[in-house]
Amino acid sequence: MTHLRRFPSALLLPLLLLFLCSAGTPEKSPSSFSRMERSHVRVRTPGLFAGSNRLVVDLSRLPAEEWCFPLPGAKVISPYACRKRRSHTGTDLKTAPNDTIRAAFSGVVRMSKPYGAYGNVVVLRHSNGLETVYSHNSRNLASVGQAVEAGTPIGLTGRTGRATTEHLHFEIRIDGEHFNPALLFDMTARTLRPGRLECTKKGRRVSVHRLD
Ligand SMILES: [Zn+2]
DSSP, rough: OHHHTTGGGGGGGHHHHHHEEEEEEEOOOOGSOHHHHOSSSSSOHHHHHTSEEEEEETTTTTOOOGGOOOOTEEEEETTOSSSTTTTOOEEOOOOOOOOEEEOSSEEEEEEEEEOGGGOOEEEEEESEEEEEEEESSSSEOOOOOOOOOOEEEEEEEBBSSSSSSSSSSEEEEEETEEOOOGTTEEETTTEOOEEEEEEEEETTEEEEEEOO
16 A cells, blocks of 8 residues: 555646546557467458458548558559569568558557568558558567557568568458559559459458459
């Protein structure tokens, strides 16, 4: 009890404000993700295709403040599944070492750790059903369970894992399956491509097409 009596009352107001501010955010406690979800890039999203094998992600009316190009100013140095690298699961974007990587959409950090060839990787789960992956970071700036807005800094560009230059390896996944980030982002203009994506699940695979 003695340590309670010594607790400085000047700290009570900031602590109360901190509690009130944090109460309104949709953060998830790290334990609300399973060990599998916290540990691996390719995991299914519970319940995503529970009612149907078809899901439409509607990005047609997304306001400008609700999306962000993940590495502003970057150029593509290696596209998704290109002729030279058929097995390439994302798009490689380059600016400078230790540049700020930003969340593409609002969401919750599902994974943030070193992970084999990915190096330091951050995975975000978004309410629209998509997940985005940010890899080879020199540092991760976000921790599991943290709620982020579009544009929130989540890491710094690096070459951790299997990388020959400092860059961002950016992936977009649905139910664990990667698809071409260029379906969502115009990689030259660095803007969101408004419209709808039709995602169809067949077995474990998910095929993704633009509807308009
Ligand atoms: Zn890559």
